[in-house]
Amino acid sequence: MNDSLNPTRSAAPAGLSLAPGLLLTGLLLQGCVTTVTPATPPVVVIAPNGAASAPVSAAASAAAASAAAAASAPGATVVRLDPAAPKPFDEVIKGATHQDGFVPVWRKDEKTWLEIPVERLDQPFLLSINISNSIGERGLYASQMGPQWLASFRKIGSNLIQLVALNSNYVATTPAMRASVEQAFSNSLLGAAAIVSAPHPQRKSVLVDAGFLLADMPGYSTAIETAFRLPYALDRGNSYFEKIRVTDDLTTLNARMHYATARMPAPPLTPSPVPTPPPPQTTPDPRSMFVGYVYNFAKLGEPMAPRKTDPRLGHFFDVVTDLTSDTKANPRLHYVTRWRLEKQDPQAPLSEPKQPIVYWLDKNIPVQYRGAVEAGVLEWNKAFERIGFKNAIVAKQQPDDADWDNMDARHASIRWFTGADVGFAIGPSHSDPRTGEIIDADIGMSDVFGRGARRFLVEDVGRATPFASPAFAAWSKFGGADYCNYAQEAAAEMDFAMDLLEARGEIAPDGPEADAFVQSRIKDVVMHEVGHTLGLKHNFKASTVVSRAQLQDKGFTESKGISGSVMDYNAYNLALAGERQASLNNTTLGPYDYWAIEYAYKSIAPADETAELSRIASRSTDPLLAYSDDAEAGGQRGNDGIDPLVNRFDLGDDPLAYYEKRLQLSRELWQRVQDRTPQPGDEAVRQRRVLLSGFQQLNRAADLVGKYVGGMNTVRDLPGSTNRPAYAPVAPAKQRDALQFLAKGLFNADSFRFKPQFLAGLSPDYNEWDRGGPVSIPAAVLQVQVTALDRLMSPGTASRLLDLPLYVADANKRNVISLAEVYGTLQGSVWSELKTGSDIDRLRRNLQREHLRRVQSLLIRGAGTLPPDALSLVRMEAVELQGQLRSAVNGSRLSVESRAHLQDSLSTLNEALKASMLRS
Incomplete structure (x- = not known):
C-alpha cells in the first residue's frame, strides 16, 4: 500500500490538513480523499457511497471539493473502501464515444450506457417501440408501429433506476381526489437497471447499462407464439444494439433481438382435430429469427390544449377518465388525436405553421412510386389551406445513403415492406395520452401494387386472408375495428379493373396507361393512410353522396372525385359496356375530409372553442358530409352491420344498383376472357386469376346485399340537435329488391356458365409445388352463395x-x-x-x-x-x-x-x- 495511507505516519499527507489525532479517524471511518504531493500521481480513496466523503473539518472542504477531479486525473490511483460502490462516472466511460441530447448515450465496444440526468428523473416522456425488421409472414412484418407508454425514470435508493409506465388513464384535479386516484390505480414497471457510476460531479447524472432494454419489453414473443404455437424465447446473449441516434428531443436505439427455440417438435402421429400452424417458412432455419426493435425516448413539451371529440365526425381519440366529480354519468373524456399545429402569424388569414407536419419518405420506397406517394401526402394541404395554414404538411425524401432509421419518433414516415403473405397498408400513430397530441406516425405500405395483388388473388381464394393474422391482432392495437386493410382490398379492386379494361382492349398491362393507372391508385391509398395519421377514422358512408349520374360525368369526377371522402374504401368507377366512362378512382379530397380537418385543426381562441366546434359539427345534416365508421359497417365478430348504405367498396347513392352492376361486369369479364386465346408469354395463371377476380367481387356483394333485408338506415345526431330518427327501417320495396337480386342473380346457376374448353385450359403454374388442380367452379359459386345464406x-x-x-x-x-x-x-x-x-x-x-x-x-x-x-x-x-x-x-x-x-x-x-x- 502507498505509504500515504500508512496510519503510523504522524504528518498529514501533502495537500490535506487535519486536526491532530483525526487523520486515522478520517481515513478509516469517513473514507475521505487524500492526495500526495503534486509531483506524483494522486491517490484517491472512495467512500462506500461511491463519492468523495464529506470533509471532517472546515479545513478539509477544499480538498473534498476537488476529489472528483483528482479521481479522473491522468495516472490517478483509486482505492475503494467499499468494492461494491459504483465507480466514478469518468472511469466508467473512459474511452467511450458520447452522443449528447435528450437521454445521452455512451458506447464502448459492446457496452452501451444511458446517462440519466437528475432533471430527467420523474419527468414524463413518450416511450415507444417500433418494429423495423421481422420475418415476413403470419402477421410478423417489418415497418410496424408497436406499443407506446407515457413513461418516466425513477430512482430507487442509491443504486437502482426504474423505467416506469405512468398510468395516465385516470385523473383528478382536486387534491383529495388526486390522492385517491393515485392510490387506486397502479403504474407499471417496464424495466430496471442498476446504477453503474457515481453521479457526474457537474451534471449530477448517473449511468445505467442499456442492456436492460434487450428484453421482450413490447411483448413480441406473444405474437410469435400466436403465429406458430412454438416456445420461442428471447436470446439475450445474441441480441445487441445496432445503431443509436440522439437529438435534443429524441433518443433512439435500434436493437436486433434474437428469438430462438431449441428444437422443432415432431409432427403428431395422427392429425390433430385442431389445425396446427406450420413452423416459420421464411427463415433459413425455423429455430432462429431476428427482429428489429426501435426504442424511442421522445421529449414532451408543455401539454397541448386537448380538443374534445364530437361523434358526428370521425376522429381517433385518447380517453381520459376524469374522476374529479361524480356529477357526470360518464366521466370519460375523449380527446381528438392531432398534431400540434400553430400559426406563425395568428392574425394572418393564411400563415405558415410554426412547425409543419413532416412526412419522411423512406429510402426503401421504389423510385418509380415516390412521386405518387409524395402527391398523396401533399394533397392534404388543400384542406389545411382552407383553415388558414400554408404548407402545413411537408414531404421530404430520405437520402439513399442515410444511416438513420425512419421508424424513430417525432415525425411521420412512409415505408414500403414486403412479406410472403402480406397485403395491406396501415397508418397508425403514437400520441400523448394526456392530450391527444400526435408525436409519431409511421405508414407501412406493402408491395401489393406490384407483385402482391395478382398473387393474392390466386393464393388466397378459399382461405383466411393474410391481413387477418391472429399474430398481428394479438400484438397490435390495430387488430380490431380500427385496423386498415385498404391497400390489399384496393389492389384487388385495381386488378379487377385492369383485367376488365385490358380485356376490352382499352389498356395494355405493360404500357404507360397501366403505369399511370397504378400510380393513381397508390396516390389514393397514400391519401387514405395519411388521413389516418392526421387523426381521421374511416368513413364508410361517404361513397353514397355521389349520384350514379355524377359518376358518369367526367367533368364532375375529375374536379370533385368519385366519393365524399378518401377515408372510405372506394371502389373503381367502372362503366358498363356502352356507358360513359368517367374518372376511374379517387384522386382528390372529398367534402367530408375538409370538414374533419377543420374540426381537428382550426385555430380557435380558447374562449370560443366550445361554441365554434359545436357550430362546425352541426353541419352534419349536410348530405355531402354523411359519416359512419367501422362499427356501423360491421364485418367484425358479433357485428354484422345494419345499414346497407355503410359499406366497404361500394360506389354511388344506390349500393344495390352498384352490386347489380358488378355482377354484370363480372359476367362481361368472364365472357371476354373465355373469348380470348392464350398467347405465348402469358402469365402462367393469367386466366385462372382473372376468373377468380370476378368471383371476389361477388363474394363481397353477397354479404352486403343481404344487409338490406331487415336493414336500418342510421344517422349520427346528438340528442336534441335535429328531429331525424337515429334508426329508420329500409324501405320494404328495397328489401324485396335485394331478395330478388340474390334469388335471380347469385342463386341462379345461369349466372355461372363457362365454356368447357375454357375451364380445361386453366392450367396451374407448374413451377410451384403447391400448385393445386383444376379450378372448381362449384366450390367458387358455393362460397358466394353461402355468404348470402349466412346473412339471411x-x-x-x-x-x-x-x-x-x-x-x-x-x-x-x-x-x-x-x-x-x-x-x-x-x-x-x-x-x-x-x-x-x-x-x-x-x-x-x-x-x-x-x-x-x-x-x-x-x-x-x-x-x-x-x-x-x-x-x-x-x-x-x-x-x-x-x-x-x-x-x-x-x-x-x-x-x-x-x-x-x-x-x-x-x-x-x-x-x-x-x-x-x-x-x-
Whole structure:
C-alpha cells in the first residue's frame, strides 16, 4: 500500500490538513480523499457511497471539493473502501464515444450506457417501440408501429433506476381526489437497471447499462407464439444494439433481438382435430429469427390544449377518465388525436405553421412510386389551406445513403415492406395520452401494387386472408375495428379493373396507361393512410353522396372525385359496356375530409372553442358530409352491420344498383376472357386469376346485399340537435329488391356458365409445388352463395325483421316485410325446382344442401341467439319443404343424381323433424 495511507505516519499527507489525532479517524471511518504531493500521481480513496466523503473539518472542504477531479486525473490511483460502490462516472466511460441530447448515450465496444440526468428523473416522456425488421409472414412484418407508454425514470435508493409506465388513464384535479386516484390505480414497471457510476460531479447524472432494454419489453414473443404455437424465447446473449441516434428531443436505439427455440417438435402421429400452424417458412432455419426493435425516448413539451371529440365526425381519440366529480354519468373524456399545429402569424388569414407536419419518405420506397406517394401526402394541404395554414404538411425524401432509421419518433414516415403473405397498408400513430397530441406516425405500405395483388388473388381464394393474422391482432392495437386493410382490398379492386379494361382492349398491362393507372391508385391509398395519421377514422358512408349520374360525368369526377371522402374504401368507377366512362378512382379530397380537418385543426381562441366546434359539427345534416365508421359497417365478430348504405367498396347513392352492376361486369369479364386465346408469354395463371377476380367481387356483394333485408338506415345526431330518427327501417320495396337480386342473380346457376374448353385450359403454374388442380367452379359459386345464406339466416337479421313493426306507424305496418316472408322467399328460391318439376343442376344441389344443413342444425341444436319466433318459423317452413320433397322425389324428368339428392334431402329432413332438440 502507498505509504500515504500508512496510519503510523504522524504528518498529514501533502495537500490535506487535519486536526491532530483525526487523520486515522478520517481515513478509516469517513473514507475521505487524500492526495500526495503534486509531483506524483494522486491517490484517491472512495467512500462506500461511491463519492468523495464529506470533509471532517472546515479545513478539509477544499480538498473534498476537488476529489472528483483528482479521481479522473491522468495516472490517478483509486482505492475503494467499499468494492461494491459504483465507480466514478469518468472511469466508467473512459474511452467511450458520447452522443449528447435528450437521454445521452455512451458506447464502448459492446457496452452501451444511458446517462440519466437528475432533471430527467420523474419527468414524463413518450416511450415507444417500433418494429423495423421481422420475418415476413403470419402477421410478423417489418415497418410496424408497436406499443407506446407515457413513461418516466425513477430512482430507487442509491443504486437502482426504474423505467416506469405512468398510468395516465385516470385523473383528478382536486387534491383529495388526486390522492385517491393515485392510490387506486397502479403504474407499471417496464424495466430496471442498476446504477453503474457515481453521479457526474457537474451534471449530477448517473449511468445505467442499456442492456436492460434487450428484453421482450413490447411483448413480441406473444405474437410469435400466436403465429406458430412454438416456445420461442428471447436470446439475450445474441441480441445487441445496432445503431443509436440522439437529438435534443429524441433518443433512439435500434436493437436486433434474437428469438430462438431449441428444437422443432415432431409432427403428431395422427392429425390433430385442431389445425396446427406450420413452423416459420421464411427463415433459413425455423429455430432462429431476428427482429428489429426501435426504442424511442421522445421529449414532451408543455401539454397541448386537448380538443374534445364530437361523434358526428370521425376522429381517433385518447380517453381520459376524469374522476374529479361524480356529477357526470360518464366521466370519460375523449380527446381528438392531432398534431400540434400553430400559426406563425395568428392574425394572418393564411400563415405558415410554426412547425409543419413532416412526412419522411423512406429510402426503401421504389423510385418509380415516390412521386405518387409524395402527391398523396401533399394533397392534404388543400384542406389545411382552407383553415388558414400554408404548407402545413411537408414531404421530404430520405437520402439513399442515410444511416438513420425512419421508424424513430417525432415525425411521420412512409415505408414500403414486403412479406410472403402480406397485403395491406396501415397508418397508425403514437400520441400523448394526456392530450391527444400526435408525436409519431409511421405508414407501412406493402408491395401489393406490384407483385402482391395478382398473387393474392390466386393464393388466397378459399382461405383466411393474410391481413387477418391472429399474430398481428394479438400484438397490435390495430387488430380490431380500427385496423386498415385498404391497400390489399384496393389492389384487388385495381386488378379487377385492369383485367376488365385490358380485356376490352382499352389498356395494355405493360404500357404507360397501366403505369399511370397504378400510380393513381397508390396516390389514393397514400391519401387514405395519411388521413389516418392526421387523426381521421374511416368513413364508410361517404361513397353514397355521389349520384350514379355524377359518376358518369367526367367533368364532375375529375374536379370533385368519385366519393365524399378518401377515408372510405372506394371502389373503381367502372362503366358498363356502352356507358360513359368517367374518372376511374379517387384522386382528390372529398367534402367530408375538409370538414374533419377543420374540426381537428382550426385555430380557435380558447374562449370560443366550445361554441365554434359545436357550430362546425352541426353541419352534419349536410348530405355531402354523411359519416359512419367501422362499427356501423360491421364485418367484425358479433357485428354484422345494419345499414346497407355503410359499406366497404361500394360506389354511388344506390349500393344495390352498384352490386347489380358488378355482377354484370363480372359476367362481361368472364365472357371476354373465355373469348380470348392464350398467347405465348402469358402469365402462367393469367386466366385462372382473372376468373377468380370476378368471383371476389361477388363474394363481397353477397354479404352486403343481404344487409338490406331487415336493414336500418342510421344517422349520427346528438340528442336534441335535429328531429331525424337515429334508426329508420329500409324501405320494404328495397328489401324485396335485394331478395330478388340474390334469388335471380347469385342463386341462379345461369349466372355461372363457362365454356368447357375454357375451364380445361386453366392450367396451374407448374413451377410451384403447391400448385393445386383444376379450378372448381362449384366450390367458387358455393362460397358466394353461402355468404348470402349466412346473412339471411343469421340471428341478427331475424331479430331486426321481427322488430321492424315497432319502428313503423300503424298505417304503414301492412307493407312491412316480415321474417316469414323472408324465410318463405328464400326457401322458395333455393328449392324452386320442386314446384316446376325440372331437373336440378349440380350448382343448385350444392346450394340446397347448404340451406338444408342450416335448417337441420337449427332444428336439432337450436341457436342461442336466434329468437324463438324465428325458430318456430324455421320448423314451419321445414314441414312445408318436407311435403314438397315427398311430392318431387320420384319425378320422372329427373336425373339419377337429382333423385338421389332429393331422397337424401328428404331423409335428412325427416330425421331432423323427429329428433329431440339438443339443449346445452
